[in-house]
Amino acid sequence: MASFTCAAAGAERPALRLRLLGGFLLTREGTASGEHRGADGDLACCCGWRGEPVEVPASGQQVLARLALCGTATRSTLAGMLWPEATETRARASLRTAMWRLNGAGSALSDARGGALTLSRKVRVDIQDFTATARQVLAGAPVRLRSAYEVLLCGGELLPGWQQDWVAFERERLHQLRLHALESLSERLVATRAYGPALEAALESTRIDPLRESAHRAVVSVHLAEHNLTEAVRQYETFRGLLRGELGVEPSGMFAQMLRHAMV
Numbered sequence: 001m002a003s004f005t006c007a008a009a010g011a012e013r014p015a016l017r018l019r020l021l022g023g024f025l026l027t028r029e030g031t032a033s034g035e036h037r038g039a040d041g042d043l044a045c046c047c048g049w050r051g052e053p054v055e056v057p058a059s060g061q062q063v064l065a066r067l068a069l070c071g072t073a074t075r076s077t078l079a080g081m082l083w084p085e086a087t088e089t090r091a092r093a094s095l096r097t098a099m100w101r102l103n104g105a106g107s108a109l110s111d112a113r114g115g116a117l118t119l120s121r122k123v124r125v126d127i128q129d130f131t132a133t134a135r136q137v138l139a140g141a142p143v144r145l146r147s148a149y150e151v152l153l154c155g156g157e158l159l160p161g162w163q164q165d166w167v168a169f170e171r172e173r174l175h176q177l178r179l180h181a182l183e184s185l186s187e188r189l190v191a192t193r194a195y196g197p198a199l200e201a202a203l204e205s206t207r208i209d210p211l212r213e214s215a216h217r218a219v220v221s222v223h224l225a226e227h228n229l230t231e232a233v234r235q236y237e238t239f240r241g242l243l244r245g246e247l248g249v250e251p252s253g254m255f256a257q258m259l260r261h262a263m264v
Helices: 058-070 076-083 088-102 102-106 126-141 143-153 165-191 193-207 211-227 229-247 253-263
Strands: 016-019 025-028 107-109 117-119 123-125
Touching: 016 102, 016 126, 025 058, 025 123, 058 076, 058 088, 058 102, 058 107, 058 117, 076 088, 076 211, 088 107, 107 211, 123 126, 126 143, 143 165, 143 193, 165 193, 165 211, 211 229
Parallel strands: 016 123
Antiparallel strands: 016 025, 107 117
């Protein structure tokens, strides 16, 4: 079975690592503290980041984060996005200052064609690993499920505390991607009878969004797969009470049918 890895075999280790999930952090020539190799030598992704931290001023953080999230951009576009209330001349001046202040982190930037800016190939970004894993899980592609489990459960909210519109959009996109991938991963783990990790993935979905019915259905599915009917009913009733209290509505008929079918 093909396995998911964070980098291709034999690929050169990136000189810089950029973490955006859980907060901004740029490190140089470090290794993730949880990195390990499986029996077949595959490198698994992880949550911890280790190495020499690179100090990046706030304006430089915005430049790197924007390029990491949205890709190559012209200087004018990037300046306008980061300083929307300034005149074009003032915004471009702010961008030049931000790039100058990057200092040691300047190697994270690269000039693309036409004078546009992009992240250097020396930089590895955590959301790239996360997004690739989530999409493979959702597509039903062959992946190493334990590695995918580690990737999807680690990290946190995208750039917490950042209020920019472009961050909020990407934060919600990644939030929804994580939820769908966790539920799909739980289903795939149940199919392999890995009930413990399957339950943890499903419960993580309910922690992220307590009112999400599909997440609670994923938890109930694990309990039913293990023939733990009492726990399945308890989970349903917990969600039912929460939904009534918060929204004054009942769970869907599909959810109730899951339990009625199991009790037959």
